[in-house]
Amino acid sequence: MxxxxxxxxxxxxxxxxxxxxxxxxxxxxxxxxxxxxxxxxxxxxxxxxxxxxxxxxxxxxxHHFETLLVAASDDGWSSDDGQNTRIAKIYNGVGNASSHPVRDMxxxxxxxxxxxxxxxxxxxxxxxxxxxxxxxxxxxxxxxxxxxxxxxxxxxxxxxxxxxxxxxxxxxxxxxxxxxxxxxxxxxxxxxxxxxxxxxxxxxxxxxxxxPWRVTTKSEAMRTTKALAWAIKSRMSLVAASPLFNEGNDYWEEAYQINAAALKALTENGYELFTTCTDINTYGDGKGAAFRQIVASAADYAVTPRDKETIWQHAKTGTMGSIQHHIWHIGYIGCGMDNTFKCATCPTQELVDAFETLDGQPVLNLNKPYLDERHLQPNYNINNTLYDPNNPYVNRDPRLHETALCNGDQIVWDNGKIWNVDIYEGGRHHISLDPSDRTRSRTGYYHCKTVVPKMSATNQGSLIPWKFFRLAEIYLNLAEAAAESGHMAEAKAVADVVRDRVGMPALPVGLNKDELLLRIKNERRVELAWEEIRYFDLRRWQKTDGDLRETCTWLTGMKITPKEDGTFAYERYNIWTKERGGAQNRDxxxxxxxxxxxxxxxxxxxxxxxxxx
Missing domain, CATH: 1.25.40.890 (Serine Threonine Protein Phosphatase 5, Tetratricopeptide repeat)
Known part of the structure; x- marks a missing residue:
């Protein structure tokens, strides 16, 4: 025919x-x-x-200044949930083969x-x-x-x-x-x-x-390189080996070999993790400073660049009114501040729970993080002695405060003025569950990872291009493929390299395969949050008859109430009183x-x- x-x-x-x-x-x-x-x-x-x-x-x-794939995963919840937007359609399970809110964006x-x-x-x-x-x-x-x-x-x-x-x-x-x-x-x-x-x-x-291995002049921005080719091979070999796509075949050794070769080729040709902050005035001198700088700043074009980690970034940049990729007045503080537009997607309690304490212990039992389907009963890790439910944001992986604004954090706004982030009930940045209120967090947190610190209503700073691939992902791709194929020592070693950037201790010695995979998958979540990786990870890890109900239907926030002694009470709550859509097998x-x-x-x-x- x-x-x-x-x-x-x-x-x-x-x-x-x-x-x-x-x-x-x-x-x-x-x-x-x-x-x-x-x-x-x-x-x-x-x-x-x-x-x-x-x-x-x-x-x-x-779509409409929204990190749609983050909002559609278990890492984020959008304050546009009550609007006639794509994310609201996802949450309400609206979509079919003729018109789909994700496919058509x-x-x-x-x-x-x-x-x-x-x-x-x-x-x-x-x-x-x-x-x-x-x-x-x-x-x-x-x-x-x-x-x-x-x-x-x-x-x-x-x-x-x-x-x-x-x-x-x-x-x-x-x-x-x-x-x-x-x-x-x-x-x-x-x-x-x-x-x-x-x-x-x-x-x-x-x-x-x-x-070439690297683009060295801005006039060639976004042109393909050998490094991009290796990054695509790395990511896609992992996809092909994953349960959703492997059709019952074991391709993990193949994925391991490809990823081992990818990391070797990249590191031998000038790519390396960005481990030293070069702008302390903006990013500070904390253990998470280099991590925040690499994700919130554009890669430079030079033969020997400052940023040797970014493999491929978009060519689009600009100022307000043209296309850009990270915006200070949306998806940052988003409420109660001058010249803000809307809140957009904020980190969920589930994402915050994923960040370990400084001793390298998970906060929750990764094998079963919650005792109930609505995630209101955390299943705490019995080996964790640093986490305090009554003071939950101290002693945590430095990446937490470089990813999410938590109650008590500080931001710079309005010509350099320092503001406290007051998300408690009655505070300037309190939560709102009113579906008509787009300006406030649904979760008790605000996003900050890809926003340059010290941005303000009068100094929006540089707008950075989207980074499709950076070397940290290749390390974690190799860690997962190595663990799945039985190369346990190497899996641990490459994951430890990523953790070491922010001063997190090495993973424990002697973890079995299932335990190590849980730690590596959690490491992917905290390292790559807000980079549109989690959306795909959740799916490829499922078998063909699986779904996303356990992770994505009931999501939670943290209600924070001041007490008379100056401390706070913390209470988990479901953001919606109904199941969120987009978590069926078909999704x-x-x-x-x-x-x-x-x-x-x-x-x-x-x-x-x-x-x-």
Missing amino acids: KLNVIILSLFTTIGLFSSCVDVLDIAPDGSLTMEEIVADPNKVGALLNSCYNNVPLKGYTS SGESSSNNGAYWAKSWNQIYLCNQFLEIIDNAAVNSEQERERYRAEARVLRAFFYSELVRWFGKIPVLETTAAFDADFSGLKRLPVHEVVEFIIKDCDAGIACAEL LLLPLPQDEVNRMEAVTGDKWQNPGW
Whole structure:
């Protein structure tokens, strides 16, 4: 059966020359023929630039200044829960295969809807098209040709990786399709097969002598590198080995080998954890200062940069009114202060519970953190002697106070004035459970991790680009794969490197596999919070018949009440009196767009939709 033009919507380009990455040259006008384009080296470069279109926006630019994926995990709860917003639809379980609040988001305007399916395929088409013409295109040098080819292949790997994480099984197309092509045999391939294709593209980039290890000038911001190729291999090998995607096969040794090679290659070529704060005036001199600086500042472009940890960051930056990624007046204090807009997503009590005490002991029993399904009865770790439920924010992992603003913390606002964060009942920053109140925390905490300290209403500071990959994730990817494949000593050792940055003690010696995996998974949670990793981790760790009810349906906050003696009483509460949506089995993967499913099922005769949709 032949596909007509409508059916080819999955694969054909939409707006080939409509926009480009800002730091790259503008793409050629759509009226030009391909023959004219490939005859001009400048236009060939601009054609490559179009392959960078639609690298997705993340963080507070994902939808209406909301960190949607954090809010949809168990790490955060949004104060937009009572509004007609995407996050409210997720919480209320609204969404279907024709219109889904996560799948159809991307960027601040409705014109960006549908990015995670249609736009990823659009970019894959463009990459395929470029790879088909580059061998015979006019270029300034053969070295340029080689680099262009490698860039396109690594970009293609990135867009395929995005599709896999969201949708699971997908088809693989490595060439453009003719309008009358026969697609009756097209199938959604197992994730491991797709990841093998992704790795092949990454390996081609790594093998290219002309592809650099690091971008060293701002004019090349966001161009692909060998380091990005290794990072994609690292992340996606972990995905392929995980229960949701492995189809009962054990791919953990393979994931271990890939991640061990990735970390070795990256560290041997100039990448390292950022361990020394270089701006004490802004970030202080505490044990968490370097951690906060790396996540709240843009990576610099230099041959020997200050930041050697960031592997790939977005090219988009700017000031208020243009696209940016972290915003001082949203998702920070968000209430009771001049020139703030709304509160947005705040850390849950569940996330705060995940931060250990300074002696390296978990606060809760990680095997069963709560004794009840509503998380109101914490199952405390009997070996923890430092945690005090009546003074819960002292003696904690330094990353806690670099991630969440807790009652009693301080912020700088209003021309350098120091303000206490008063989240207690009657305090300036008290909680509100009123669904019409967007300005206050639902949880008893506020977010601060990706916000530069000392920002204020009159000094918003720099707005940083989103960091897609940093080296700490590669360390923790290796730790998980090593533990799963039985390389216990190495798993502990690489996790300990990440912990050491903030002065946390090494993991205990002698943990068995299950115990070590619990600690590593918790380490991922606290190190990578607010970086849109947890959303995917929760899902890939589930079996295909699993769901997210245990972690994501009943979430809690902390009510803090002043006592006459100057201390506080702390009481856990459920943020909603009903279950939060988005935690069913079907929510482990996004639905394919239903009109796309209808067309492809008519052509192939196979089922294309994900389970439950």
